[in-house]
Amino acid sequence: MSSYDVGIVGAGVHGLSAAYHLARRGVSTVVFERGRRAGGPTGHASGVVRSYYTNRFLAEVARDSTALLADFDAHVGGESGYIRTGGLYLHGADDAADVRATAAGLAAAGISHRVLTPADLAARFANLNLDGTAIGVWEEQAGYADPHRTALGYAARAVELGATLLEHAPVRELSEGRHAVRVLLGDGTRHEAGRLLVAAGPWTGPLLTQVGVALPLTAERHVVAGLVHPPQDVPRPIPHVLIDIQHGYYSRPAGAGRFLLGPLAPTTATDPDDFSAEVTSAESAWLATRAARRAPVRGGAVADRSWASLYDVSPDWQPVTGQVSERVYVDAGTSGHGFKLAPVWGDHVARLLIGDADARLGQFSPGRFAAGAGLPGGFGAARILG
Structure with missing residues (x-):
């Protein structure tokens, strides 16, 4: 033994x-x-990497983890695949007070960010449909890595x-x-x-x-839908992490005109030993529709490699x-x-x-x-x- x-x-x-x-x-x-x-x-x-947390301790852990992922070979060895893109978080009016409180916590933790008004958003993100958006936050060090x-x-x-x-x-x-x-x-x-x-x-x-x-x-099944732009739209993708609280999804770039989408809301409990890893056309369309509503350039994207996995909740x-x-x-x-x-x-x-x-x-x-x-x-x- x-x-x-x-x-x-x-x-x-x-x-x-x-x-x-x-x-x-x-x-x-x-x-x-x-x-x-x-x-x-x-x-x-x-693999989204961000420090935008309402919980101060989690924000600090994520901040320090991001720094480690960015220099993974020196700290641990090997490659984390971290790519800094910045992250944009979009909220409706009901979230405004909580967003400002969260931003104050980020500032206290030394996390580089900026709170954005509708005018700020319109000036900086002309490629997005900002109807109904009351407040946004830009996080400088957000991005993605390879888990x-x-x-x-x-x-x-x-x-x-x-x-x-x-x-x-x-x-x-x-x-x-x-x-x-x-x-x-x-x-x-x-x-x-x-x-x-x-x-x-x-x-x-x-x-x-x-x-x-x-x-x-509990275990929940969650999907990650991959989409790819047609050749004419490849030069105009959304180049950063986008977490769209209003429309209930997140996205991140995935290289060569490709991007990933996932939902933000809970799903139902599932058996971790008996669930479908396939993403249905309805699931992909639900996410794609919301992504295109926010970013019209994504309206021509077509389904690419997608999968479903598990969250332990x-x-x-x-x-x-x-x-x-x-x-x-x-x-x-x-x-x-x-x-x-x-x-x-x-x-x-x-x-x-x-x-x-x-x-x-x-x-x-x-x-x-x-x-x-x-x-x-x-x-x-x-x-x-x-």
Whole structure:
């Protein structure tokens, strides 16, 4: 039986970031992954990078994660694929007070941004239809990166630093003892860890029930629709991240006249082991129609490679991170905005596991739901904005 200081279930970007930050501190760490590294939701994320959060702590984590992604090779090794485009956030009048409060938090955190009036927007973004838009925010460092490449970078560096990564190693059984958590894998091998982190995305809830812990986490199917401009429109694409709260979608460039679209609103719960990864023509058309309403140049774009993946969702759409029993911890419920937080969130999780947690992490405790203390965040139905 192999023994480690820390075991991590899940080799998505959150589990791998935590493994890296533990390994660089000399903590004996093993990662158990049911498939291949970054083979789940991480490898199918759209990769938007932004610090536009209503929660001040999340904004600061995203700010620092963006800086790390921008210089990933120097910090970790490999390439994150980060491209800075800037990000534009568009709101109706009902959001105006919350937008100004959010902008004040960004300013206090040193996040480069500008609040834009309708006149400012019209002068700067003549290619957009701004009917009904009351206020906007431009974030200078927003952009996108490659979640799959980022996760692989963390995996490679963690292993170089001494971590063990076991792929195609589904967890069959977890049991918590006085001195360790025992992990039985699908191939019959057994392992022990002094502390166990469950960071298995949509599969986190069922795994935790094996150690007597029930958390209100659900899985939702969300689509990413790819569209491509016809040749005559390729020189005129929207060159930046656009989060259109009014019309309920986000978009980002994807190179060569291509762009990605995704919805901002919640969907219904789904079975993470039985969902369609195909995007229907109706789903693509719903997003394309809204994108063209905002940016007429997108009206001629046609469907390109698209996919559906999973969000692991908490009741308040904020991360669920903390201790759930004597030796078991959780990092889940990132609700579709986990990638952009992962580089620095993994460091906070590592500190939690070695008993040096930042007190501000406590607001994301798994116990908040039983206490009726869910966190506010987002704008209306767009809870994903945090």
